[in-house]
Amino acid sequence: MSLGISRLSSILLLAACAAAYTWPNPQLDELESLLYDQHGFNERGILAGALSPCNAFGFGSTVNRSNAADWIRTAYHDMATHNVEDGTGGLDASIQFEQDRPENAGDGFFNSLRHLQLGNSRYVGVADFIALGAKTAVEQCGGPHLPFRGGRVDATEAGVPGVPQPQESLDSHTASFARQGFNQTEMITLIACGHSFGGVQNSAFPQIVPLPDGVSDVSQTFDSTPFTFDNKIATEYIHGTTNNPLVVGHNDTTNSDKRIFGSDSNTTMSGFAADPASFRSACQSLLTRMLDTVPTTVQLTDVIDPLPVKPQEIALTYMGDGTFHLTGQIRFWNTAYSVSRSIKLLWADRDGKTDPAYSSVLGTNEQMGATALYDGTFDAQWYNIGPLSDNFTVIDAATGISKFWFEVDEGNATMEDQGGVGFAVQDVVMVANSSCVVQSTGTARIQIAVRADKTPSRVYIEYDLFAGSAGSGATWITVNTTDAHAAASQKRAGETYEFWTADLSSSALAHSINQRVNVAADIDGAKVSTSSFAPFDVALWPGC
Ligand code: HEM
Ligand SMILES: *[C@@H]1O[C@H](CO)[C@@H](O)[C@H](O)[C@H]1NC(C)=O
Ligand SMILES: *[C@@H]1O[C@H](CO)[C@@H](O)[C@H](O)[C@H]1NC(C)=O
Ligand SMILES: *[C@@H]1O[C@H](CO)[C@@H](O)[C@H](O)[C@H]1NC(C)=O
Ligand SMILES: *[C@@H]1O[C@H](CO)[C@@H](O)[C@H](O)[C@H]1NC(C)=O
Ligand SMILES: *[C@@H]1O[C@H](CO)[C@@H](O)[C@H](O)[C@H]1NC(C)=O
Ligand SMILES: *[C@@H]1O[C@H](CO)[C@@H](O)[C@H](O)[C@H]1NC(C)=O
Ligand SMILES: *[C@@H]1O[C@H](CO)[C@@H](O)[C@H](O)[C@H]1NC(C)=O
Ligand SMILES: *[C@@H]1O[C@H](CO)[C@@H](O)[C@H](O)[C@H]1NC(C)=O
Numbered sequence: 001m002s003l004g005i006s007r008l009s010s011i012l013l014l015a016a017c018a019a020a021y022t023w024p025n026p027q028l029d030e031l032e033s034l035l036y037d038q039h040g041f042n043e044r045g046i047l048a049g050a051l052s053p054c055n056a057f058g059f060g061s062t063v064n065r066s067n068a069a070d071w072i073r074t075a076y077h078d079m080a081t082h083n084v085e086d087g088t089g090g091l092d093a094s095i096q097f098e099q100d101r102p103e104n105a106g107d108g109f110f111n112s113l114r115h116l117q118l119g120n121s122r123y124v125g126v127a128d129f130i131a132l133g134a135k136t137a138v139e140q141c142g143g144p145h146l147p148f149r150g151g152r153v154d155a156t157e158a159g160v161p162g163v164p165q166p167q168e169s170l171d172s173h174t175a176s177f178a179r180q181g182f183n184q185t186e187m188i189t190l191i192a193c194g195h196s197f198g199g200v201q202n203s204a205f206p207q208i209v210p211l212p213d214g215v216s217d218v219s220q221t222f223d224s225t226p227f228t229f230d231n232k233i234a235t236e237y238i239h240g241t242t243n244n245p246l247v248v249g250h251n252d253t254t255n256s257d258k259r260i261f262g263s264d265s266n267t268t269m270s271g272f273a274a275d276p277a278s279f280r281s282a283c284q285s286l287l288t289r290m291l292d293t294v295p296t297t298v299q300l301t302d303v304i305d306p307l308p309v310k311p312q313e314i315a316l317t318y319m320g321d322g323t324f325h326l327t328g329q330i331r332f333w334n335t336a337y338s339v340s341r342s343i344k345l346l347w348a349d350r351d352g353k354t355d356p357a358y359s360s361v362l363g364t365n366e367q368m369g370a371t372a373l374y375d376g377t378f379d380a381q382w383y384n385i386g387p388l389s390d391n392f393t394v395i396d397a398a399t400g401i402s403k404f405w406f407e408v409d410e411g412n413a414t415m416e417d418q419g420g421v422g423f424a425v426q427d428v429v430m431v432a433n434s435s436c437v438v439q440s441t442g443t444a445r446i447q448i449a450v451r452a453d454k455t456p457s458r459v460y461i462e463y464d465l466f467a468g469s470a471g472s473g474a475t476w477i478t479v480n481t482t483d484a485h486a487a488a489s490q491k492r493a494g495e496t497y498e499f500w501t502a503d504l505s506s507s508a509l510a511h512s513i514n515q516r517v518n519v520a521a522d523i524d525g526a527k528v529s530t531s532s533f534a535p536f537d538v539a540l541w542p543g544c
Contacts (some may be wrong), residue, residue, distance in 0.1 A: 020305060022418055024314075024425075028304060031150040034132055036306045041367035041382045042313075042329065044046050045134040054141040054227040059111045062201065064219040064226050067115065068137035070108035071197025074116070074146030075134035076094035076194055077104055078127070079293050080430070081159040086180045089159045093127035097158035103165050106204030111458050114340035117475045118513065121215055123465050126475060127152035127269065141197070143229030144284035149300040150167065151293055154476060157185055163270055166208065166246055166254040168187050170263055173256065180289040181293060185267040188260055188268045193283035196221040196233045198246040220245040222445075223524040234272035239263055262339040306333045306378070309406060309416040311423055314385075318432040318497060325392040325433075326401065326425075328531075331380045332408075337368070344407040345393060350400030350427055360386060360393040362406075375480040395523065397496050400451075428454055429521040429530045433500065436544035437536065442506040444535035445544055448519050449497040456521040459484040459500040462529070463509060463517040482508060484519075506536055 005120035021028045038048035050056060050067045057065045068384040074095060081089035081098075096117075099109050116129040128150050135146045164176045177187035199221035202209045211221045222244045236242040237257075261269045272279035286516050292300060315330035330343075343362040348354050363384035386392040395401050403422035408414045417423075432447040450460055461482045468475035484502035502519075509515050515536065520529035534540070 014513075015032050020307070021302070022421060023307060023310060023423055027150065028301060029310075030121065030123045031128065031132075031148070031304050031313070032300075032307060032310065032479055034119070035148055035304060036333070036378075037331075037380070039235050040380070042331070044119075046115070046369050047132055048140060049114050051137055051140045054137075059107070060217075062217045062219055064221050065201070065228055066198065067111070068141050068227065070112045071116070071130075071133035071137045071383050072194055072197055074109050074367060075130050075291060075543075076190075077109065077163050078130055079290050080147075080163040080180055081161065081175075082293050082295075083160070083162075083181060089129055089162075090101075090294040091127055091152055091291060091299075092155040092159070092295055092298070093125065093130060093152070093474075094155035094157070095130070096126065096158040097155070098161075099163055101163075103161060106201060108204075120354065120466075121513070122475055122479050124150065125152060125154040125477075127154050127294075131284040134287070134291060136284075137197075138287060140227055140231060141227060143196075143287075144280050145285065146288045147292065148301040150298060152216070152294055153298045156476075164256070166205070166256040168256065169261045170177055171191055173196075173260055174263070182286070183226050183291075184263060185268055188264065188283045189288045190274075190278070190290060191257060192269065192272060193229075193287055194244060194247070195244070196225075196229050196231075196283075198222065198226050203243075205254075207251065210250075222246070229283070231276040233430040234269050235277060238266065238270055238273040239311075240403070243361050260474045307331075308333050309418075311404075313531060314380075314423075314425060315533065316395070316401075316425070316427055316430040317392075318430050318447075320399050320432065320434060322495075323394050324397055324427070324449075326385055326395055326404075327392045328385050329367075329382045330385065330406070332383070334378045335378055335381045338379060339364075339412060340409045341408065343409070345385060345404055346402040346407060347395070347401050347423065349396075350402050352402055353399075362386070363388040363391060395427070401425055402427070419436050426528050427451065429456075429459070429519055430525065430530060431519055431533070433541075435535075435541045437538075437541050438503075438544045442536075444504045444506070444541070446502045446519070446535060447487070448500040448502065448521075450500060452491070452496050452498050452523055454521075454523050456523045458522045459502075460518050461502045461504055461535075462521055463512055464514075465511045467511070480508070480522075504535055 033044050037044045041300055044320045055066050056067050057067055079091045080097035083089050089120045095109055097106055116133045120126050135148055138146055164173050174184055182190060199219040200209050201217060201219045202211045203217045212218060223236050225232050228367035244257055246255055247311050249255050308392045310331045312329050312331060317325045319325060343360055345360045367382040384391045403424045405417035408416055428451045430449050432449045436445050438445060446461060448457055450459060462479055464482050465478050467478050482502050482504050487499035487501045516532040516534050518530050518532040520527055
């Protein structure tokens with residue numbers, strides 16, 4: 001027996017290790033930043049920002065409404081069309097096409113999508129944002145940790161209807177949750193978890209919540225703490241003090257929470273009222289399952305944990321003097337500030353060889369970043385590549401670079417190299433510092449250096465464009481491109497790189513979310529690309 005348990009725990013440990021991914025991975029790197037770079041330097045504030053504080057509400061002055069509650073309800077209604085029998089539906093952003101249905105009454109979906117449609121990119125779609133929004137809301141507002149998987153796929157049309165409505169019978173609700181993949185106990189639990197937040201609005205459900213005199217709308221809350229995850233939804237229900245409009249509503253037909261919570265003679269809800277920890281852990285597992293309920297054709301990623309050491313904005317810039325510059329920042333997760341820490345960047349050349357000269361000290365200017373999570377605030381320390389005096393490291397263009405890693409010294413020396421594989425970087429295609437901006441026409445003339453031993457079939461600029469309409473209806477991302485042409489002086493004597501030029505008009509980025517582009521080249525059927533940058537950043541390039 002004890003052998004069994006220790007074998008089980010080592011299997012769990014292995015499973016935990018297998019979840020760490022290797023940088024670079026554009027999709028996972030982006031999701032990791034959205035999950036963990038919530039505050040401070042390099043912050044991605046889209047998600048955490050709209051939840052600080054947890055009663056923040058971006059759309060009107062109705063008291064007791066919140067972005068947090070709207071995001072959680074949006075995730076549930078998007079998921080609730082899942083069918084376990086045929087594997088269709090689930091968290092797939094089809095809610096974007098379903099907002100006019102009676103089962104989706106209220107403006108909470110419109111409001112949520114106004115936030116959650118805005119951060120999408122070619123790597124992270126609206127469905128992942130809906131899941132990220134609900135997860136962040138639960139975690140930031142007192143709830144349990146919901147381990148996050150990415151990779152949801154956005155539907156391109158509405159799904160089959162089927163979100164439960166308050167006037168339905170208990171049998172109908174039980175059947176509906178069974179179709180979604182939840183049994184009776186899980187139905188009670190999931191509703192209690194969700195209805196720990198928010199309430200019912202008069203404007204959306206006038207038959208359920210009457211309008212008091214002198215106000216234009218009201219939200220009658222499910223419990224006395226509508227902005228916080230806690231077990232008051234259960235204690236107030238069991239103690240008979242609840243004001244939940246789906247329990248004590250004047251019309252019993254629409255008292256769905258009353259019918260559902262009482263459907264097992266109050267066993268489940270009594271347990272949650274008596275033991276907040278059991279409610280918390282039941283919600284942890286069911287809310288996670290809710291967010292991970294996707295069409296069976298979709299394969300989610302492993303759980304994304306923070307990378308202990310993560311490069312960001314890594315770029316190579318060709319200088320035209322036989323060198324290129326490596327720039328970027330490195331984040332050390334869950335790390336305290338320390339003046340005595342010194343960090344060395346080491347690299348291997350393009351043939352994989354190391355050399356004592358392939359070494360550079362990281363700038364000592366630590367920049368704080370932090371993430372407030374379910375169980376505390378994690379400090380992150382960011383370091384610039386290269387000394388503070390210039391923030392870059394010089395690489396010889398003749399020998400190049402294939403990967404880098406770090407030696408961290410605080411009176412001891414620790415290697416940070418992703419378990420031996422290092423942090424891979426390509427030196428095949430990069431932007432040259434001879435790029436410039438034609439001010440009169442608003443054109444970025446992007447000079448691209450491509451390694452002379454490669455024969456690209458195409459060199460081009462890529463950028464994400466936002467299609468559809470923000471807020472209402474659906475949105476999706478298209479990746480547009482602008483071709484580069486071989487430069488007149490493509491081959492310069494003695495240089496190991498050849499040059500291409502792409503003229504990018506600022507109007508091309510009119511529908512870009514972040515005004516960023518990247519450079520790519522197709523070589524032998526594979527695509528090689530750079531990280532993204534803002535081509536019209538005035539600090540970047542001089543006028544032509
Ligand atoms: C039988 C199942 C359910 C029924 C009949 C139901 C019904 C309702 C109704 C009528 C509202 C009011 C919406 C408004 O006024 O805009 C509401 C709000 C809400 N529901 Fe449910 N619900 C159910 C299950 C769930 C589940 C499983 C979750 C999440 C796990 C959830 C999360 C929420 C949240 C967070 C709100 C508050 C929204 C706000 O304050 O803006 N509900 N629900
Ligand atoms: C529902 O499934 C859970 C396991 O997830 C089980 O513990 C519970 O007894 C089931 N409830 C019913 C009513 O079948
Ligand atoms: C907001 O909700 C709390 C908790 O249910 C309640 O005490 C308060 O009266 C509500 N405020 C308004 C204006 O409805
Ligand atoms: C109660 O609600 C149901 C469902 O909305 C409705 O059909 C019925 O007329 C209502 N009853 C009263 C007395 O308002
Ligand atoms: C559940 O508990 C509430 C509050 O104590 C009570 O009013 C209700 O009758 C109970 N329901 C069942 C089915 O026992
Ligand atoms: C590009 O880099 C070279 C070498 O450091 C330098 O001489 C030149 O002035 C730079 N060009 C621009 C436009 O910054
Ligand atoms: C290097 O970056 C830091 C902040 O990241 C900045 O304070 C410093 O001025 C930069 N140095 C140069 C030469 O740009
Ligand atoms: C290295 O030293 C630092 C500071 O004393 C300490 O926090 C860290 O755990 C040490 N690392 C190893 C691998 O011993
Ligand atoms: C995409 O780029 C091409 C030029 O490369 C341009 O003609 C076209 O209008 C762009 N599409 C959009 C939607 O901006």
